[in-house]
Amino acid sequence: MKSDPAGLIIGISIGVVIGVLLAVLGFFCFRYQRRRSQIGNSSSRRAATVPIHQNGVDSCAPVSDSSIGSESPKSVVQHSISFWLGGLKKASVISASGILEYSYKDLQKATFNFTTLIGQGAFGPVYKAQMMTGETVAVKVLASNSRQGEREFQTEVMLLGRLHHRNLVNLVGYCAEKGQHILIYVYMSRGSLASHLYGEKNTPLSWDVRMQVALDVARGLEYLHDGAVPPVIHRDIKSSNILLDASMRARVSDFGLSREEIVDKNVSNIQGTFGYLDPEYISTRNFTKKSDVYSYGVLLFELIAGRNPLQGLMEYVELAAMNTEGNVGWEEIVDSRLDGKFDLQELNDVAALAYKCVNRVPKKRPSMRDIVQVLSRIIKMRNHSKQHRKSSSARVDDITINIDQLAHRSPHSVHQRVESMDSTADSCDI
Template identity: 70%
Template sequence: MKAKSSGLIIGISIGVVIGAILAIVGLLCFRFHRKRSQIGNSSSRRASTIPIRANGADSCTVLSDSSMGTETSSRASIHNGISFWFTGPRKSHVVAASGILEYSYKDLQKATSNFTSIIGQGAFGPVYKAQMTTGETVAVKVLATDSKQGEKEFHTEVMLLGRLHHRNLVNLVGYCAEKGQHMLIYVYMSKGSLSSHLYNENRELLGWNLRVQIALDVARGLEYLHDGAVPPVIHRDIKSSNILLDESMGARVADFGLSREDMINRNASNIQGTFGYLDPEYISSRAFTKKSDVYSFGVLLFELIAGRNPQQGLMEYVELAALNTEGQVGWEEIADSRLDGNFDERELNDVAALAYKCVNRSPRKRPSMRDNVQVLSHILKTIQNKRHQKRRSSLSSSEVAITIGQSARQNSMNSEHHRAESMDSIPDSVEV
């Protein structure tokens, strides 16, 4: 009997031990699988091996319009927050949890000529132009090692842009989290930033019609973030240096490092964003909403109208003008002098009146981005209709001139014909 009891106890003990071992193994496998799907987050920030440059010719990020192909030497997944190589056959790419491809430091180093092809400098860090082995041109934004919010912004951009896709948003096509570095890879926007065109004399001057088109492009991008994305997204840093232009001067919203999903809890202890564009309500309440983006968009509209930097007294200038305009008409007095009067006063007043509504002190009185898109679409349609009518009128005038010319030539030919017939009808003279 004792032998049977001892055997039963030993069997139970062995079973418990085996069960515990299996549970531990299962837990380890689960944690390993979960961490493989996450984005690399280097736990140790080693000294940078990339030369961090001073400000480039352009103070903003310059990204691209080209799509990017599969890179044959992209790296694998991430374990314990640090990238590591697959020990098996080399993989062409790995799609992370965000759906964004991960690229190797070595390939980016080669594509940027050892990080010497700098094209911009922002709060995040330097931006380099890169020529990939596929022939595609991209822009590589590198997190500066002394950037306090950079790592958090890096993760925010990768996770958000992995699910946000719109023709008026700059596309993120890859990232790199290796050798203590964090890099974001975007399509390359060949025409640079909106701010560079507004304030750099070496850049192409933006005409009035193009400014309205750019405003509409930005409004559509923000409308998608507010009403098309699920859940909605608040950008939180709309400014001219974050609006990039492609080869055809189409505008796209960039830099989502401060963006947040529109959740119930939107209060923040620290003010983030760019002064001059910040919603006064946000500064006082620390609550950032969609209407805070609308305020920043209103400032951007006035920036397009006046060609003045919001960080250099633009809104004070606007408020003084508003005393005479009552927010409706008379805004032409603040128009960018470089436009040299080449704009329709009614169109400019309509855009300015919309901008003034966007910067209303009361967020509830500001229009939604959907409303802004509708108003700007109507204004741009009016501009296009005028252009078509002008072309039609010009063509009609040309046709009339051609018709008159043809009639004159025909009359001349008929006249010559009649003259010849008259000469033929005169009888020959008779010699006496």
């Protein structure tokens, strides 16, 4: 009978511990479900508060990924097993990404009830917004009929929370409220590269600007491939995803299809934009850094030729390559709007680099670091040549000024100068 009080105490203690554990577990489950309701799967929800425009500036059609389709029984089981840990981790990563969360009401006010449309992409419409702080931003809204937008939303928030580079478009905030998924970016006042290459409202880009854009994009990709830990593969490099600021400096945008290199690279369906897709990726369903390099090579030729990949750009390039052997003679594909205002040697060097990027064999393509070095050297040589010409021109101007000054001297001083020269000559003769 003496042991009964001890057993009672032990039983009560165990009950208290179990109760505390259940309370803690219930608290975390409540927090997770609340976050999941905001950022979780909302494909079944349809929001009619934001107008969705069907026609946009992005003329390149994206294709879907296998992850968007229906799940297999095996994946359903795996999803059920990782439901608590995986889902909770994803929600906590987004909340801890350092990206600010904005209210839907504030964004509605900043965009004048979503009427300031400035673009349209696969993700959804993009609006210009004036925040209460005075900052101008771009607000991208997930289209209610988007099949891939939900996953892109989570990818962009989680990736851009840790990726920061002057040649990447910075994500400054997000909103997951009222059935909407919204991303807020730094505003790029000059719009997309595509709008400048093909838009009638903008003046044609000069050769120098095109090469600076090419270098800016290369630096952004180099950071993703070699500077980010773990490395990131963008998977959707194209002219409509390159944005320009007020100084015409370029930044890479749209990371919804991006993946960290450590994840499984094999997919059953293709994901990306036709015309920019690596043929090796299409045949093997395996994406690598060299897949980005191929897309970048297409972009380089797009800058050179001013022709969209959907307009037969690569067929045009291949025909030219048969005559150039990939090294010289690329002037036949140059954008006519340049009016011949480009350096021929520079053109051949850049085109030869682009042709290496689109090699059918991924191993033969250069790395983004190699590309940055080549383009930097080309631009540096051009700038050095310009400075040399300027300095030569300045020396010619100085000589002209000295002659003019001599011509404006008084006859007396000129006479004295001539006499002194004559006397010097006489003395030399003697």
